[in-house]
Amino acid sequence: MSDKILLNIAGVNKRFGGLQALTDVGIKIMEGQIYGLIGPNGAGKTTFFNVITGLYQPDTGTFELAGKPYSPSAPHEVAKAGIARTFQNIRLFGEMTALENVMVGCHVRTHQGVFGAVFRHKAARQEEAMIRRRAQELLDFVGIGEFAKRTSKFLSYGDQRRLEIARALATDPKLLALDEPAAGMNATEKLALRELLVKIKNEGKTVLLIEHDVKLMMGLCDRITVLEYGKPIAEGLPAEIQQNPAVIAAYLGTAH
Numbered sequence: 001m002s003d004k005i006l007l008n009i010a011g012v013n014k015r016f017g018g019l020q021a022l023t024d025v026g027i028k029i030m031e032g033q034i035y036g037l038i039g040p041n042g043a044g045k046t047t048f049f050n051v052i053t054g055l056y057q058p059d060t061g062t063f064e065l066a067g068k069p070y071s072p073s074a075p076h077e078v079a080k081a082g083i084a085r086t087f088q089n090i091r092l093f094g095e096m097t098a099l100e101n102v103m104v105g106c107h108v109r110t111h112q113g114v115f116g117a118v119f120r121h122k123a124a125r126q127e128e129a130m131i132r133r134r135a136q137e138l139l140d141f142v143g144i145g146e147f148a149k150r151t152s153k154f155l156s157y158g159d160q161r162r163l164e165i166a167r168a169l170a171t172d173p174k175l176l177a178l179d180e181p182a183a184g185m186n187a188t189e190k191l192a193l194r195e196l197l198v199k200i201k202n203e204g205k206t207v208l209l210i211e212h213d214v215k216l217m218m219g220l221c222d223r224i225t226v227l228e229y230g231k232p233i234a235e236g237l238p239a240e241i242q243q244n245p246a247v248i249a250a251y252l253g254t255a256h
Ligand SMILES: Nc1ncnc2c1ncn2[C@@H]1O[C@H](COP(=O)(O)OP(=O)(O)OP(=O)(O)O)[C@@H](O)[C@H]1O
Pocket: 016, 019, 021, 039, 040, 041, 042, 043, 044, 045, 046, 047, 048
């Protein structure tokens, strides 16, 4: 882990009509960290995620990635800035193969435009071959290389989640943002996911994740922020978070 700040967000407020969904929320993630965002249902985790990744417009807030201000005004701008994300509900191109899904992610970073693709210039063909190789590498990396040609909707649930991560990695992001990657997974799949996230971290990537499985988060994250009713109530090492009276009260006060 380095001592460089990768993502620095401060003063985010977001209101939906009469509901103040986020109040002065900030986050500081160092390069190479696995950073967790937790909190009871309705705490504002997804809203904050959606703001960071350009899906919701914040009312206020400052946003910096790798020392440069970025504007979370639209998802494609955020992707260009270097943040890739997955969603709570799997969003793959179900009719495409696993390989094709990852190739779509790779295209975010390629140079040949529509003209090149249509006329199949030599450069475009070479780039296509390179993308294919890179996509296969990523499938191998997340552990589903053997299913490259399988239509993605026929993959198991856990493998679809892996495929989403491979597709996000294909954009070569500075930050990988995962929204509840373990949702719906059984214990074996969760264990495998944990191993994959450690592997991603060991490759030098920085990861931000929202997850309901607090036990998984405690064992995995370098630091954690806890939200309750749209406000940050604690930030720190997992061991500190676990002992924090406000966090314990927030969780005991809900169905968790
Ligand atoms: N598009 C929206 N319009 C209006 N209210 C919204 C919208 N999105 C979220 N909210 C409200 O904002 C609050 C925070 O919701 P959010 O989904 O961010 O919480 P969460 O911590 O992600 O919850 P969960 O763990 O259940 O996914 C909730 O009261 C929710 O009803």
